[in-house]
Amino acid sequence: MKRRDFIKLSAFTALALVSFSENVYASEVIPKTVINISLDGGPDFRHLIVPAFSSEEGSYGLEYAKTRASIFDVAMTNEALQANFDDHYDAINISGVDCGILKSCEWLKDEINAQNVAIINNAIASTNRDHHHSILILESGSLLTGSHDVEVSGWLGRGAKALNAHVVSVSSGVRLVCNGPHATDAKAHDNSVVISNTHSRNAGLYNYDTQADLDSGSSGYKYNERAILSRSLSSYYSAKRDLIDQGSPYEKFMKHEEKLRLFGDQLKARLDTVALPQSIINLYEGENTLSSKYFGRQIRSLYDSFASQDILSMRYASLEYTGWDSHKHQRAQIEAKYSDMFGAAKGLATLQSELELLNSGINDGSVIIISGEFGRQLKSNGDNGTDHGRGNSVLVIGKKINGGFYGDPFPSDEIDKLSVKNEDITGKTSIFQIYARVLEWQEAGLGESVFDLSAQAIEDGVDFSNLLS
Numbered sequence: 491m492k493r494r495d496f497i498k499l500s501a502f503t504a505l506a507l508v509s510f511s512e513n514v515y516a517s518e519v520i521p522k523t524v525i526n527i528s529l530d531g532g533p534d535f536r537h538l539i540v541p542a543f544s545s546e547e548g549s550y551g552l553e554y555a556k557t558r559a560s561i562f563d564v565a566m567t568n569e570a571l572q573a574n575f576d577d578h579y580d581a582i583n584i585s586g587v588d589c590g591i592l593k594s595c596e597w598l599k600d601e602i603n604a605q606n607v608a609i610i611n612n613a614i615a616s617t618n619r620d621h622h623h624s625i626l627i628l629e630s631g632s633l634l635t636g637s638h639d640v641e642v643s644g645w646l647g648r649g650a651k652a653l654n655a656h657v658v659s660v661s662s663g664v665r666l667v668c669n670g671p672h673a674t675d676a677k678a679h680d681n682s683v684v685i686s687n688t689h690s691r692n693a694g695l696y697n698y699d700t701q702a703d704l705d706s707g708s709s710g711y712k713y714n715e716r717a718i719l720s721r722s723l724s725s726y727y728s729a730k731r732d733l734i735d736q737g738s739p740y741e742k743f744m745k746h747e748e749k750l751r752l753f754g755d756q757l758k759a760r761l762d763t764v765a766l767p768q769s770i771i772n773l774y775e776g777e778n779t780l781s782s783k784y785f786g787r788q789i790r791s792l793y794d795s796f797a798s799q800d801i802l803s804m805r806y807a808s809l810e811y812t813g814w815d816s817h818k819h820q821r822a823q824i825e826a827k828y829s830d831m832f833g834a835a836k837g838l839a840t841l842q843s844e845l846e847l848l849n850s851g852i853n854d855g856s857v858i859i860i861s862g863e864f865g866r867q868l869k870s871n872g873d874n875g876t877d878h879g880r881g882n883s884v885l886v887i888g889k890k891i892n893g894g895f896y897g898d899p900f901p902s903d904e905i906d907k908l909s910v911k912n913e914d915i916t917g918k919t920s921i922f923q924i925y926a927r928v929l930e931w932q933e934a935g936l937g938e939s940v941f942d943l944s945a946q947a948i949e950d951g952v953d954f955s956n957l958l959s
Contacts, residue, residue: 520851521655521799522932525792525807526646527831528665529862530625531814534876535883536866536915537561538595538828539609541900542588543575550900550908557908560870561820584609585894594825597839598832601887608886608957610924611897612949614917616864619878621815624863629667631922631941643671643679645922646806648940649929650683655805658685660791662784668808685802690794691761694754695747696720724751756801764797766790767844773837780837781826785811789841796845796852805932814862818873831860838887857888857928857958861921868904868913881915884924890931890958897949920946923954931958 540558544551545568555571564574579590582599591599601607615633616624623637631645644667650657657668664686669679687693698717703710711717731744770793772778773786780786788809795804811831816823831837838858845852865882883899897919907913923946926937937943948954 520849520855521805523796523799523805523807523852523856524646524649524928524932525809525856525858526667527858527860528625528629528667528808528810529814529860530810530812531621531816531862532864532866532878533814533862533882534816534820534824534866535609535885536868537820537824537876538592539582539584539883539899540575540579540590542581542590543572545572548905550902550905553905553908554900557869560872561874561876563874584899587895587899589899592825592828592832594829595832596834597836597842602893605893606887606889606891607893608891609893609895609899610884610886610919610952611895611899612881612901612915612918613861613884613897613921613924614864614881614919615861615921616880619864619880621863626666628861628863628921629665631925633945639677640666641678642666642669642676644669645925645929645940646808647671647679647681647683649932649936650806652936652939653805653933656683656685656803657806657808658687658792658795658802658804659808660687660690660788660795661808661810662688665808665810668806685804687791687795687802690757690791690798691766693757695751697724697751697754697758727751757798760798760801761794764794764848766794767840767847769835769840770844773840780830782811782830785809785830785837789837793841793844793848797848799852815878816866817871817875817877820870820875823875854889857886857890857931859925859928860885860887861924865915867911868908868915869911871911877912879914881917884921886924886928886957888958892956892959896952896954896957918947918949919952920948922946923948927954927957 541551541554543555546552555575556566559566559571562574562578564570575590578593580593580599582589582591582602584602598607615628617627617633618624626637626639627633627635629644630639630642635642646657646667647670651670659665659668664681664684668684670681670683672678672680698711698714698720700711700717727744727747731748734741734744770790773780773789774783792807792809795802795807811827813827814824829836833839842853861884862882865879866876867879870876922941923943926941926943929937929940
């Protein structure tokens with residue numbers, strides 16, 4: 491492990507490791523767990539789920555098809571627009587509304603039909619259209635977060651702190667949403683609640699596998715430089731640990747080394763008993779990988795994190811899929827991403843099926859939240875894309891979800907806006923109300939303790955009381 495990685499991992503794990511369990515993953519009580527997937531760039535969920543085409547003059551289905559025609563490079567005739575809908579979308583009825591869903595998103599379609607997906611429309615978090623600032627607002631869970639408040643706590647981190655548990659980050663860097671709260675400074679954070687588990691099968695400190703050498707009949711461990719160095723360092727730190735004076739500047743380093751070694755040994759011992767499914771390996775390695783191998787590797791690390799959930803004390807997991815800023819050639823930019831997440835035998839479908847085999851209770855006790863910092867404008871631009879908008883949708887997925895539309899998916903008052911440049915989806919429900927309801931499912935009162943909901947709106951007619959059962 492490189493020195494900078496050692497220091498980074500120490501900061502994320504040192505305090506957390508004190509309470510780690512050695513129990514095998516066979517508990518009948520699966521903790522309620524929230525998986526947060528951040529879609530940076532402003533995902534266009536109106537491209538994923540669209541109104542069914544209609545030839546009726548003045549209808550939403552017709553006007554929407556016209557205003558998005560440039561994205562598909564299709565003529566403005568009813569016949570061409572109907573054919574375009576049939577070519578790219580499967581018909582689906584959601585909460586009594588006839589819609590279309592991208593053909594490449596078969597798993598999501600099945601989950602919607604099973605009532606396991608809540609599509610919460612007209613959601614809004616940010617006060618602006620700036621990516622950086624909007625992400626800070628979204629992940630901190632506060633409209634008061636300024637454009638330079640990069641060290642504040644995140645809503646996952648505050649939830650983990652309240653539950654005396656951990657956020658497991660499987661993205662390449664720990665996102666702000668994972669930051670735990672600082673005890674005294676609202677503009678700072680404390681990451682003792684965060685565990686970075688990007689390389690789940692190579693965590694902790696390096697230990698040469700001497701036993702594998704012995705089992706193979708080799709004596710290479712006697713001469714292998716890595717083996718010699720590994721044994722020497724392990725012996726040195728073990729001996730030196732008890733000799734360091736209390737209060738020495740090296741004492742904390744020695745404690746970190748001991749905890750990191752324990753951390754790595756515990757994870758390795760667990761994962762040595764859990765074979766990584768070939769279907770997950772296929773997501774990032776081989777001929778039929780995802781468009782984003784990085785997303786596939788995050789699915790791998792998330793699977794391993796669930797296999798080690800008791801060791802990690804994981805109640806939250808953080809993933810990311812970036813690159814949704816689709817100003818140009820939107821179809822080429824985002825449709826492969828939707829397929830990566832929602833396609834049959836792709837990211838989430840594979841994760842769900844393999845977790846079911848690992849322990850059937852995991853899927854029952856997990857909820858996936860998928861959202862971005864803002865949405866896209868209603869009308870497509872001249873470059874076959876869409877520009878920054880405000881309102882958007884949020885997807886909440888899980889077996890405990892009472893699925894369907896929450897909020898009007900295609901408001902009639904938008905029809906006149908569809909042909910007007912720079913018009914947004916009107917934000918009517920605060921995203922923080924959605925997040926808070928999921929946290930309330932984990933523990934009563936948790937949502938209100940993590941978010942200030944006093945001024946957070948909910949669209950008229952929307953009731954979240956039965957969002958989760």
